[in-house]
Amino acid sequence: MSATRYAREGVPARDPQRIARLWRDRPQFAPQATAATAAGPLAIAAVKAWRLKEPAGGRRYTVLKITAQNGVSGYGEGGPLRGVELADAKAKVMGRRASELEFFRHALVECPAAEAAISNACLDLLARHGKVPLYQFLGGPTRVKARVLASPDGLEPAQFRAPLERALKHGFKAVTLPIPRHDALWRMQAYVDVVRARVREVRQITGPGIELVLDAAGTLMPGDAAFVATALEPDRIMWLDEPTTVLTPDALAKITDESVMPVALGRDVHDIATFQNLLRHGSIDLLRPGLGINSLHKIRRMAAIAEAHYVAVAPYHDGGPIGTLAGIHFNAALANSFIQQVPFPAAERDAAMRAEITGGQQEVAVDGFASLLNRPGLGVEISEAALAKYSEETL
Numbered sequence: 001m002s003a004t005r006y007a008r009e010g011v012p013a014r015d016p017q018r019i020a021r022l023w024r025d026r027p028q029f030a031p032q033a034t035a036a037t038a039a040g041p042l043a044i045a046a047v048k049a050w051r052l053k054e055p056a057g058g059r060r061y062t063v064l065k066i067t068a069q070n071g072v073s074g075y076g077e078g079g080p081l082r083g084v085e086l087a088d089a090k091a092k093v094m095g096r097r098a099s100e101l102e103f104f105r106h107a108l109v110e111c112p113a114a115e116a117a118i119s120n121a122c123l124d125l126l127a128r129h130g131k132v133p134l135y136q137f138l139g140g141p142t143r144v145k146a147r148v149l150a151s152p153d154g155l156e157p158a159q160f161r162a163p164l165e166r167a168l169k170h171g172f173k174a175v176t177l178p179i180p181r182h183d184a185l186w187r188m189q190a191y192v193d194v195v196r197a198r199v200r201e202v203r204q205i206t207g208p209g210i211e212l213v214l215d216a217a218g219t220l221m222p223g224d225a226a227f228v229a230t231a232l233e234p235d236r237i238m239w240l241d242e243p244t245t246v247l248t249p250d251a252l253a254k255i256t257d258e259s260v261m262p263v264a265l266g267r268d269v270h271d272i273a274t275f276q277n278l279l280r281h282g283s284i285d286l287l288r289p290g291l292g293i294n295s296l297h298k299i300r301r302m303a304a305i306a307e308a309h310y311v312a313v314a315p316y317h318d319g320g321p322i323g324t325l326a327g328i329h330f331n332a333a334l335a336n337s338f339i340q341q342v343p344f345p346a347a348e349r350d351a352a353m354r355a356e357i358t359g360g361q362q363e364v365a366v367d368g369f370a371s372l373l374n375r376p377g378l379g380v381e382i383s384e385a386a387l388a389k390y391s392e393e394t395l
Helices: 003-008 016-024 083-093 101-107 112-129 161-169 188-206 222-231 249-258 272-280 296-308 321-333 348-357 384-390
Strands: 044-053 060-068 073-078 145-152 174-178 211-215 239-241 263-265 340-344 369-371 391-394
Touching: 044 083, 044 112, 044 384, 060 112, 073 112, 073 321, 083 101, 083 112, 101 112, 101 296, 112 296, 112 321, 145 161, 145 321, 161 188, 161 340, 174 188, 188 211, 188 222, 222 239, 222 249, 249 263, 249 272, 272 296, 296 321, 321 340, 321 348, 348 384, 384 391
Parallel strands: 145 174, 145 340, 174 211, 211 239, 239 263
Antiparallel strands: 044 060, 044 391, 060 073, 145 369
């Protein structure tokens, strides 16, 4: 305070009591949260990880268990993680509150699979702590059941029937169909004829009422993808999935502008800004963020941007059963969620492993929909004995 103001208020310029009172009444600002100030019942006390591999198909994923100071635990799943990545992630989250999802998103930006597993485990923990199902903790339900899409293993030309019939027997009404890889020596019209023949062969097996998604797995160039999409318009495909890895707006516009077949992208994208650009340029009809590299917390942010562009979300999933459960809860909680992909192993051993991990919970559908589990958190009791049994390494 200036000497002029002291004089105006009739206070000696160097009155120590006046100065002390001014300092005492100044505005107070809370210090930035640190691990030391985060102590409380929901502070993370322990992190345990299992690196899993399915015995027949070889699919790999990582399951994390987060335990809070109050003893409540939650489970989350991410893509395959190395030991050094897990150690670094543990060091960054120990002692933090399980509710600090934004901190985890920024702290683990260089390891998206770890962020997915840790944040989803914390969401499960928080929902269990609140004694509500995960979909309710996420703000739902927006629907009473979740639509699901089966991705059967082993869909090769000579092996269509068995995996497809098994998926249909388990109640699925939508399936993915991988298309063959195209090379430069294969004439485009001949390639399209092969894809069309594959679609018709599958439809002869499934009969009417089953929807198909063509999975290109990013193997096509934009021009080739546009040719395929245009040629197969009469076949009423639900969407063309991941047609190319070229994500520039002008390249993708060639596909979307030349065909009415919906295009879905995003299984390998974990940067929110990339999705924002795709949506802004109208390059995408369906958002497909991967559950193995994106937490539900992060996908909610992506979905909010998509909703502003009138685009639905259908998370890509090629991991384990815990990821499937998280995706179904998310589908029920999100207004612009379209369908949840469910990996469908060809081998009975792999299916048995997945059910054993989730305490016997089967990845099945009823008339194309999965029922919601109205129990706290993910709604199942995870078997740590099964996790240990199928783990390549426990950390």
